[in-house]
Amino acid sequence: xxxxxxxxxPEFRRGLGLILxxxxxxxxxxxxxxxxxxxxADEWRYPNIIPQSASLKWWEWVFTNGDVGxxxxxxxxxxxxxxxxxxxICLPAAYSFSRFRFPGRRALFISLLAANAFPKIGxxxxxxxxxxxxxxxxxxxxxxxxxxxxxxxxxVWIPAAGFDSVARELEDAARDAGAGPLxxxxxxxxxxxxxxxxxxxxxxxxxxxxESQGTLIVGSPQIVTMPxxxxxxxxxxxxxxxxxxxxxxxxxxxxxxxxxxxYLLAGYLAAGFKGR
Amino acid sequence: MAASDRAxxxxxAALGLAMVAAPIGVVCLLIVVPAIQxxxxxxxxxxxxxxxFSTGQHLVNSDTATLAVYRDLLASPFIRDxxxxxxxxxxxxxxxxxxxxxxxxxxxxxxxxxxxxxxxSLYLIPMFVPVVIASYAAITFYVDRGVLAAMLHxxxxxxxxxxxxxxxxxxxxxxxxxxxxxxxxxxxxDGIEQELIESAHDVGAxxxxxxxxxxxxxxxxxxxxxxxxxxxxxxxxFTIPFLIGPNAPQMFGVAIQAYFSNYNQPQAAVALAVMxxxxxxxxxxxxxxxxxxxxxxxxxx
Numbered sequence: 001x002x003x004x005x006x007x008x009x010p011e012f013r014r015g016l017g018l019i020l021x022x023x024x025x026x027x028x029x030x031x032x033x034x035x036x037x038x039x040x041a042d043e044w045r046y047p048n049i050i051p052q053s054a055s056l057k058w059w060e061w062v063f064t065n066g067d068v069g070x071x072x073x074x075x076x077x078x079x080x081x082x083x084x085x086x087x088x089i090c091l092p093a094a095y096s097f098s099r100f101r102f103p104g105r106r107a108l109f110i111s112l113l114a115a116n117a118f119p120k121i122g123x124x125x126x127x128x129x130x131x132x133x134x135x136x137x138x139x140x141x142x143x144x145x146x147x148x149x150x151x152x153x154x155x156v157w158i159p160a161a162g163f164d165s166v167a168r169e170l171e172d173a174a175r176d177a178g179a180g181p182l183x184x185x186x187x188x189x190x191x192x193x194x195x196x197x198x199x200x201x202x203x204x205x206x207x208x209x210x211e212s213q214g215t216l217i218v219g220s221p222q223i224v225t226m227p228x229x230x231x232x233x234x235x236x237x238x239x240x241x242x243x244x245x246x247x248x249x250x251x252x253x254x255x256x257x258x259x260x261x262x263y264l265l266a267g268y269l270a271a272g273f274k275g276r
Numbered sequence: 277m278a279a280s281d282r283a284x285x286x287x288x289a290a291l292g293l294a295m296v297a298a299p300i301g302v303v304c305l306l307i308v309v310p311a312i313q314x315x316x317x318x319x320x321x322x323x324x325x326x327x328x329f330s331t332g333q334h335l336v337n338s339d340t341a342t343l344a345v346y347r348d349l350l351a352s353p354f355i356r357d358x359x360x361x362x363x364x365x366x367x368x369x370x371x372x373x374x375x376x377x378x379x380x381x382x383x384x385x386x387x388x389x390x391x392x393x394x395x396x397s398l399y400l401i402p403m404f405v406p407v408v409i410a411s412y413a414a415i416t417f418y419v420d421r422g423v424l425a426a427m428l429h430x431x432x433x434x435x436x437x438x439x440x441x442x443x444x445x446x447x448x449x450x451x452x453x454x455x456x457x458x459x460x461x462x463x464x465x466d467g468i469e470q471e472l473i474e475s476a477h478d479v480g481a482x483x484x485x486x487x488x489x490x491x492x493x494x495x496x497x498x499x500x501x502x503x504x505x506x507x508x509x510x511x512x513x514f515t516i517p518f519l520i521g522p523n524a525p526q527m528f529g530v531a532i533q534a535y536f537s538n539y540n541q542p543q544a545a546v547a548l549a550v551m552x553x554x555x556x557x558x559x560x561x562x563x564x565x566x567x568x569x570x571x572x573x574x575x576x577x
Contacts, residue, residue: 008483017391020383021398028401028451031413034423038416046421047429089298100292101285108300110568114307116505117560119512121529122549125536126314127306129546133323149306152299157571210406213514217533230408234519239416246409253404 038243058240068245071229078140078225079209082147086204090155091197097156098163109160115152123149124214131218138222146214151204158203162196163189202260206253311553318345318547334541345547355548357525363555365442365517365527366510369449373506374499376450377457382491384458385465386473403455411519414448415439418520444520445527449510457502464498464570465491497570504563508556528552 006012038044042055062068096102097109127146128137136142166189174184212227220228226249234242317323320338336344349355380399384392402410417423420437428435438444468491476486492499517527528548536545 013387014389017383017387017389020379021391021394024380024395025398028398028454030423031410031417031451032401032405034417035409035413047426049423049426049430089302093296093299096292096295100288100295102289102292102296105292106568108296110564112299112303113564113567114303117508117556117564118307118311119508119529119549119552119556121512121514121532122314122552123307123310123512125532125542125545125549126310128536129317129542130310130313132542145306148302152302156299206404210408212406212408213529213533216514217536220537227406227408230412231515231518234408234412234415242412243416246412249406249409250404253406257404 035243035246038239039247041240041243044239055240058238058244062241062244062248067224067229067232068248071224071226072248074143074223075209075226078143078147078215078223079205082144082151082208083201083205085144086148086151086155086208087197087201090152090200091159094156094159095163097160109156112153112156115149121213124217127214128217137218138220140223143215143219143223143225146218147208147211149214150207150211154203154207155200158200159193159197162193162200165196166192198260202256205256209252210249314546314553315550316341317543318550320344322543335543345543346551349544349547349551354525355531358528358531359551361442361522361525362511362528362552365445365449366507369446369453369510370503370507372446372450373453373457374502377454377461377502378499380454380458381461381465382487384462385468399458400455402452405452407452407513407515408519410452411448411516414444414451415520418444418447439520441522445517448516448520449506449513452516453506453509457506460498460502460505461495464495468494497566500562500566501570504559504566507559508563511552511556 037051039058040054040056041051042053042057044051097105124146127149131137131142131145136145170188170192171184174188175181179187210227212225212230215223215225216228216231219225224232226245230242230245230249233245313323319341320336321341322335322337334348336342336348338344350359380395384396384399387395405413415422418437419425419439420435422437422439425435425437438447472490473486476490481489512529513527514529514533518530518533521527521530528551532545532548532552535541535548
């Protein structure tokens with residue numbers, strides 16, 4: 001008998017599966033659940049497994065705090081702009097990589113990965129020294145540029161795959177029926193590539209919105225977005241404040257996730273190179 | 277006909293290059309130029325037009341390239357400890373991420389029934405959690421006299437908290453890096469055909485033989501991407517070690533930020549950054565190669 005006979009026993013494998021699922025869900029979810037409970041806790045002392053008393057008083061504190069208001073404002077005037085700029089400069093490039101032949105095409109396509117091939121914190125400090133010379137430190141556009149770095153790969157690679165997946169026969173058929181190149185693009189190519197573009201925009205927005213390290217180095221103390229304010233809140237205030245703020249900070253991710261759900265399941269996530 | 281063909285092709289090439297110019301320009305401006313500048317600045321070649329550089333503390337300013345900045349940094353036992361900590365935390369995180377992710381990816385791909393479906397939606401969760409929140413959640417859960425401590429206390433087990441220690445960093449890194457790793461390995465496994473595995477089973481190959489002889493060799497490139505991407509990510513991380521890591525020695529990410537923002541020593545910060553670039557150089561090259569290669573199969577380029 002082989003030494004690994006037990007792998008082929010169904011009960012063993014089912015039991016192993018149960019342990020795996022239980023262990024994984026505990027490992028992944030319990031820290032998040034703890035944070036969720038803290039957001040509504042008033043007093044929670046060891047060795048209580050759940051809070052002794054609940055309270056919403058810290059919610060009021062968070063919602064009336066001036067720093068929080070300013071951080072929310074900065075987050076919402078940076079991340080959408082970053083996503084828009086990324087789309088404007090990257091989508092034509094994605095189309096070009098997918099459809100045109102030109103010298104150095106593959107090398108240039110691969111070179112975008114440089115954004116992921118450098119350790120982030122080192123890259124940000126190197127960018128910051130350049131920004132000092134360009135007077136971009138502590139400015140709005142400095143923050144926009146540093147957040148842009150993490151969106152490039154997703155915003156070119158995923159839409160390029162999307163354009164690739166559009167069947168050329170459909171475009172040819174439209175052209176044969178008398179449609180001009182622009183008409184073909186707007187009526188055939190773009191709608192069919194849309195799921196990929198939506199996924200890319202979704203990932204780019206999240207990358208920009210959640211970016212904390214580069215924004216901290218380049219933006220603070222003048223520009224403090226929600227993720228960078230989190231560093232201060234976590235260190236200086238009691239647990240419920242950080243927990244409530246965490247919920248506010250994850251709200252856009254969760255809302256976007258629900259909206260983009262059917263696109264995300266389309267399989268483009270595997271190409272979602274998160275730039276962190 | 278041939279002449280107009282060639283003109284068409286030239287026009288296509290020009291248009292194609294023009295359309296990719298913007299993102300490539302951003303890569304040059306925000307990655308290539310800063311990296312080169314960081315290297316020259318750390319070698320003592322200080323740009324004169326920059327007040328912040330020339331007023332930084334402990335500035336080495338030289339007309340020719342010198343390794344003085346690196347020599348001073350590496351002479352410090354604190355920096356050497358930081359370097360050592362950074363390297364072994366990164367290696368340990370990478371190994372653990374790869375093992376956990378491989379088990380999950382195999383289970384999702386080859387498991388049957390309802391449980392693998394649950395795993396499929398579970399493992400994606402950290403992808404949608406900002407790293408700041410992930411770190412804070414880990415602290416509240418793992419901290420001494422925290423929730424995990426209370427749960428273990430309830431069943432009478434002792435608890436040693438990993439918070440504010442190297443192990444806390446490793447645990448949080450694994451948590452955070454699981455989605456990408458499983459997605460990547462999973463996309464490689466999806467390419468392995470069921471018939472191949474079944475025919476191996478038919479000739480008497482057991483689970484382990486199939487895994488070792490068929491699945492692993494066919495999934496080398498995605499595995500390389502996971503190993504290198506995770507390694508670069510952990511080496512260059514700041515938030516996780518800053519919030520849940522030890523104070524001394526500390527990971528390079530934390531040290532770099534402190535030298536840059538708190539100690540007003542941009543040159544030392546940049547030199548540490550260049551050291552990180554050097555540590556990640558091999559991983560970076562392998563990552564770019566492997567990703568380019570795997571993309572060749574996935575996308576018709």
